[in-house]
Amino acid sequence: EMQLVESGGGLVKPGGSLRLSCAASGFTFSTNCMNWVRQAPGKGLEWVASISWSSTYIYYADSVKGRFTISRDDATNSLYLQMNSLRADDTAVYYCSTAAGIGNYWFDPWGQGTLVSVSS
Amino acid sequence: QSVLTQPPSASVTPGQWVTISCSGSSSNIGVNTVQWYQHLPGTAPKLLIYNNYQRPSGVPDRFSGSKSGTSASLAISGLQSEDEADYYCAAWDNSLKGYVFGTGTKVTVL
Numbered sequence: 001e002m003q004l005v006e007s008g009g010g011l012v013k014p015g016g017s018l019r020l021s022c023a024a025s026g027f028t029f030s031t032n033c034m035n036w037v038r039q040a041p042g043k044g045l046e047w048v049a050s051i052s053w054s055s056t057y058i059y060y061a062d063s064v065k066g067r068f069t070i071s072r073d074d075a076t077n078s079l080y081l082q083m084n085s086l087r088a089d090d091t092a093v094y095y096c097s098t099a100a101g102i103g104n105y106w107f108d109p110w111g112q113g114t115l116v117s118v119s120s
Numbered sequence: 121q122s123v124l125t126q127p128p129s130a131s132v133t134p135g136q137w138v139t140i141s142c143s144g145s146s147s148n149i150g151v152n153t154v155q156w157y158q159h160l161p162g163t164a165p166k167l168l169i170y171n172n173y174q175r176p177s178g179v180p181d182r183f184s185g186s187k188s189g190t191s192a193s194l195a196i197s198g199l200q201s202e203d204e205a206d207y208y209c210a211a212w213d214n215s216l217k218g219y220v221f222g223t224g225t226k227v228t229v230l
Contacts, residue, residue, distance in 0.1 A: 047218055
């Protein structure tokens, strides 16, 4: 069974940093693209970033470009999101998901999410 | 700010059907495939429809998707209480070089 488990969320002050992790199992991680999607309180889903297999292609939403870095470790089947210069509007549940490719592909499955709260 | 527009809510009685629209543009739905996700707050979002109309294994045929031009629709027939959730369309946007999600539609089963 394909499974994704996020971790690393928590409370951080504005301007601070946090690193999210996503542990994958049940599929060939190295040949899949990986994604981060978030949902702020009371808001809809917002795509954050995607990384292709071998990290050849990386894309970011404009709202996080220059502050967040997506990366992967195929040796440990892990996906990461390094979040710097955090702002209050980054407060959200962050989900990781997998896809066969980038572009005309779908996110399936998704993890349960990890909550990031940015507040002083 | 979402690029794909959906109605904010829909209320339906059990057993009836509902159609949710998703309006995009020539840089996303007009040239790329549409996906639909079901999301209950506090849980992992679930893929309902991919490639405009295809259903993953395990998704009931009560759920169907379609696309025409720069718009797409999700239809749910024979609504059940377990279908009460938020529904999102999504597509790749060639101009933004990223995924865009719809604004989301909250379906309430009366």
